[in-house]
Amino acid sequence: MRAFDKTPLAIVVATTLLLVGFFVFPAWLSLMVVTIIAKALVVVGVVVLMRSGLVSFGQGLYYCIGGYAVSLGEQVLQITDIFVLLALAMAAGLVAGSILGLLMSRYREIFFAMFSLALSMILYGILSRTQSLGSTDGLNIVQPTLFGIKLATQQAKLLIYFTTCVLAALVTYAVHRYIRSPLGYASMAVRDNEIRVEYLGLAPKKVFYSNYVIASVVAALGGAITALNYGHVQPDMAYWSQSGEFIFIALMGGTSHVAAAFLGSAVFETIRTYALELAPDAWRVILGGVLIAIICFLPKGLWSLTQFGKRSGSSDWDRVVDEKDST
């Protein structure tokens, strides 16, 4: 029997602390929090996919779609309401994800990774070639409104911050529940052995498909928040190195719990920005070194540090992608 699930409580506490934090944090920190959460949302999708054994090297595709949906929603459809924009971005992610998912759910392992990379690079190529969409210089995004009310800069910041935190909490809870649903457990099973799962009467394709769509929607949401936060979108959002960064964060955090994505993202962003500030000539060494060190010494990611002393093995909490399969 499973013990009392502490996750919802933890989410509520963490969200409340973050919301209060806005009034305490210096401005740059609030913005960094939004950046961290936006990226973490994409990583949540990466983690969902990883739990079924799929690693997407092209999550930037949906990140970019989300960002451009916001920008085009503003410029073409004249929408400025933050909630409509975010909904539009998620809808765009949903549509693209459900179409491409039909194709992508046929692929496994490194081929899934490379095919997803190819798709996102094609989007990058198309956007870079389209001058009406700002080419590689990208598009700017004006401040969002709330129910038709124009906001002062500081109010808009507050709105984006609060919306981000609350949405992240909802997504985290929803994905947490999903992971613990029968379909979520089936992900672990197909990762271990797809054929056996098929023999048991489950449809692995359905599992992959639903994971893929979920990952697309949250990635689009992350992209939309990034767009609102930076006020700018660029085709670089779909470039392979951006997608690589998401996997980097996912492995740093670990895949055993949804919240690990947020931990990973926070640590990554902090290291990156301070490495850039303190060692402008050697930030790559630092970032690369930390990544290798984490993989060597914390194979289950940073999240395993929070699990210190807990019983391991019997629950799914400690399962990670790099455990060896049994044949």
Added chain:
Amino acid sequence: MRFWDKISFITALNIVALGMLASPPAVAADPIKLGLVAFYSGPVSGPVGMPSRKGADLIIEAINIGTLPAPYAGKGIGGRMIEPIYVDEAVEPVNEFRNLVQRQGADAVIGYSSSGSCVGVAPIAEELKVLTLFYYCGSTRTFEEGPKEYVFRTMNSQDVENIAAARYILSIKPNLKTLSGMNQNYGWGQESWRDFTKSVQKLKPGVTIATEQFPKIFAGQYGAEITALTRANADVIHSSFWGGDLDAFILQAAPRNLFQKQTAVLTTGGTAIDTLTKQIPEGTVIGVRGNGGALAPASAFHDWFRAAYQKKYGEQPSFPAYYMAQSVLALKAAGDKAAEQTKAVPSMDAIRKALSGLEFAAPSGIVSMSRHKGHQAVTDIAYGTFKLVDGKPTLINVKRYQPECVVPPEGVKSLDWIEAGFPGAKCD
């Protein structure tokens, strides 16, 4: 390279410290924390980032000791010393701009080579109300998308280079009939080609386009493109390639005699004439994005800059060095002007107001902040033709275009101006 950077940084710091000790307290005003953002790593760092940084370093040091030649005088910017903070543009520049200002406390920022960075940074600079000088990015969008209060650009925008290139090529090849293009597939390359072709076609109707090649930026292998350009056999090949891509293009095109049969217009070719002297054929048209580097007009200030650069780094400055130096000088000129007007140590706001519409001296000549409500610089822009004179790379047949001839008048968008046939342009 890095050794020198460190040395210069330490020297700069020492000088700041010494200056503070030596000066009476009234003069030792708050230093200006100046963010200097450019590509210090990656493919852009060698051809653009590092020379820019060296040029800026040289000027900052001279400002802090007070050794700048006339018309500049005095230590610091209106008495305020410069404390440089270097930030690599290679990572999320839009995001890091906030950190630079809000966390590291930069009072002003000079930087950005990529137009994408500039387009993204401009609204944030406005929001944070921090004086920001774009030193190198070319896109016209920055100011055409709306007036700016805190953002300035201290060199010409990309359209000017290509309008001038069009005028230059038509002046040396009046019978021009066909054009080919070889530009990197990103904002800069696409806009350069668009403005160049539209300008040529306005100035000489009936010119047709033979082929337009758009390889990926940093692709490095251009064999197939060179074949396509050879076959298209146009009169002129326009390329806004820069840095390593430009070098690779020249290296691969030269043995295939591409530029012997077709005249190349290299809008940023100035970086290559010293390094690829043997490969660039005579007759190639070379630009430097303005009037720095090899095309800088002779002046006492220019001689001082070249000599000081040579002494400090053991090499001649390539043109990106001029443009970041130009940005630092803009700050100095504005600060001194503000100090003179108010008889006090200038605030950042006073410097910003003084900069708007200012005319100031740079190693490559006079820079006039006279477009987009005093926020966009105009300078002369020069083109020349490559020739080996006694084995030395030389630019002959140099033409300097005055701003009235190639820069859109105040309040007119550049593409509109080109398409309307340059109304009001005054050329000699």
Added chain:
Amino acid sequence: MSFLLSILIDGLIYASWLFIVSAGLTLIYGVMRVLNMAHGSFYAIGAYTAASLVGWYFNHDELPAFGSFAVMALGAIAVGFVAGLVTERGVLRFLRGRDEVVMVLVTFGLLLVYEDLIKFIWGVQSYYASQPYSLLGSTDIGEINFVNYDLAMIGVAGVVAAVLWWSLNRTRQGKLLRAVINDRENAVALGINVNRLFMATFAIGAGLGALAGGLSAPAIAVNPGLGVEVIVLAFAVVVTGGLGSVEGALIGAVLIGLARAAAVNLWPEAELFVIYGVMACVLAFRPRGLFVLDSARKI
């Protein structure tokens, strides 16, 4: 006719470059199941080494100019070999048996580290090694002039392919490697010293990557960030051809090389995504690439 011929030649030149770049990558993947992103770093190291050596060589007028080819190629291979050896012994050895994707990330970390190390050693200024490029002259084929150095690359790629084929199929060590590629568990059970084979494979693969960099150095300016640009192209080639298969890399390189040359000559706008387009098309019909390695069916 000459139009198609020139597309074919352009395509083959590009394909040869792609093949030399990706041969080492696919070899390492086949044997070790490591999709090595640091391969881009070996490419860059090779290019820098070659550029430095050529610069040094041509400062000595007494040396015959043609010797520069040997100095350049052997120097690049040697330095790449050593870098590969150090990487394998220093890092990868401790991560054997980890998931493939984890290894991609580890090598991505290595790529970042190497990027800065290269900057520490060579700085950020451009290096040129252009002398060998024009040494062989050029040839007119149809109406188009081609550089003989580029045409020679086709030959070099052929030699690399032949040597790889011969050593994999006709030598004892190669047969051992193929045993590991085809069925690792049984190979280990039969007593093959995997440790030594892995070390050798990684070093040879790295040497090949460096050779590719060294051979391209004369036609480019050697700048920071070189490796990063190359690695994704190499990925596209090996995935299209089928990961781990040398024949696959050859076919993949030819396919992508021809597609790119055709796009540049016929439809230049498509250049930016034609490579990924080919890869996506191949994967759409053959989900594991053209040449599939046998893998045991897990039941």
